[in-house]
Amino acid sequence: AKSIAVLTSGGDAPGMNAAVRAVVRAGISKGFGVMGVRRGYNGLLTGDVEEMNLRSVSDIIGRGGTVLYTARSPEFNSQAGVEKAAEACRKLNVVGVVVIGGDGSFRGARDLTGAGVPCIGIPGTIDNDIASSEYTIGFDTAMNTAVQMIDRIRDTAESHDRCSVVEVMGRRCGDLALQVGVAVGATSILVPEVAWDFQKDIVDRMHFAQKTGKQHFIIMVAEGVGGTAELAKKIQETTGIETRATILGHVQRGGSPTLRDRVVASEMGYHAVELLEKGSSNRVVVMRGGKIVDLDITEALNMKRVFDKNLYDIALQISI
Numbered sequence: 001a002k003s004i005a006v007l008t009s010g011g012d013a014p015g016m017n018a019a020v021r022a023v024v025r026a027g028i029s030k031g032f033g034v035m036g037v038r039r040g041y042n043g044l045l046t047g048d049v050e051e052m053n054l055r056s057v058s059d060i061i062g063r064g065g066t067v068l069y070t071a072r073s074p075e076f077n078s079q080a081g082v083e084k085a086a087e088a089c090r091k092l093n094v095v096g097v098v099v100i101g102g103d104g105s106f107r108g109a110r111d112l113t114g115a116g117v118p119c120i121g122i123p124g125t126i127d128n129d130i131a132s133s134e135y136t137i138g139f140d141t142a143m144n145t146a147v148q149m150i151d152r153i154r155d156t157a158e159s160h161d162r163c164s165v166v167e168v169m170g171r172r173c174g175d176l177a178l179q180v181g182v183a184v185g186a187t188s189i190l191v192p193e194v195a196w197d198f199q200k201d202i203v204d205r206m207h208f209a210q211k212t213g214k215q216h217f218i219i220m221v222a223e224g225v226g227g228t229a230e231l232a233k234k235i236q237e238t239t240g241i242e243t244r245a246t247i248l249g250h251v252q253r254g255g256s257p258t259l260r261d262r263v264v265a266s267e268m269g270y271h272a273v274e275l276l277e278k279g280s281s282n283r284v285v286v287m288r289g290g291k292i293v294d295l296d297i298t299e300a301l302n303m304k305r306v307f308d309k310n311l312y313d314i315a316l317q318i319s320i
């Protein structure tokens with residue numbers, strides 16, 4: 001029987017398991033064999049592949065991380081590596097591969113399609129940094145985890161008249177910082193997409209709020225802006241307000257996926273299998289206008305992200 005393969009690649013994200021489950025179940029329902037590939041593209045190169053059945057994905061919809069493991073594979077990222085992976089797929093009688101990951105993983109999927117193995121991408125990353133899709137699997141869970149953590153930081157900050165500088169993930173993308181910043185009422189939100197000034201965008205805003213009686217402050221920083229510890233020091237020196245830095249780090253990547261991540265992952269996984277069934281190839285499953293649709297991978301990779309400047313401006317006006 002013809003098989004499809006599924007792998008997770010790049011950074012892990014909560015909800016990847018729900019997508020794997022959907023691919024396995026939809027694939028088997030539609031008459032394919034489904035091969036689970038471990039550790040991203042590496043598994044194709046090393047033969048770390050196992051046939052899945054309906055029960056191999058039991059009890060994983062609510063689990064964080066990825067049961068298939070993930071990896072960054074430098075070997076695959078070369079013409080010889082891609083050829084070798086394509087050859088492995090042919091030997092396994094794999095007619096298509098579903099790749100769950102970020103932009104880097106989609107570039108790999110495009111290259112593997114070029115080597116004769118039809119691939120379909122599914123966006124899975126907590127950063128929401130994929131231009132072609134309004135939503136990436138893992139983003140909702142990461143946002144909610146960050147909000148819970150910062151609510152706790154806020155409890156202790158409020159008890160001491162403190163300022164908390166909190167860094168969330170997002171190397172090139174401020175979406176997580178923006179959404180979480182709005183949700184926790186951050187006085188300032190620093191993201192890679194918007195230029196900022198220490199005095200005007202942080203100190204002056206803190207002083208203004210302090211004059212109206214505010215006694216505790218959260219300054220939200222996206223990982224891509226960085227310098228969080230130094231920033232906290234500088235705020236304390238300039239304002240005299242006791243200031244602490246917290247880098248949330250990998251807690252944001254873990255945890256049981258939220259309802260939204262489970263549902264979107266299930267829909268996207270199903271859609272990916274439908275595309276392979278139709279004989280489509282080099283497509284990425286995305287959310288656009290709130291709907292699950294698909295685009296050509298190359299076209300998708302060339303899209304430019306748009307930052308929600310409107311929400312950013314709203315945050316500036318109400319977090320005072």
Ligand code: ATP
Nearest residue numbers: 010011072073076077101102103104105107108125
């Ligand atoms: P995240 O954004 O969550 O880190 P990602 O998919 O962007 O996810 P990368 O580390 O960029 O993560 O890519 C994962 C894997 O995809 C790489 O290890 C490599 O095997 C493959 N890959 C990355 N870039 C390319 C490329 N330009 N061409 C071919 N394959 C690539």
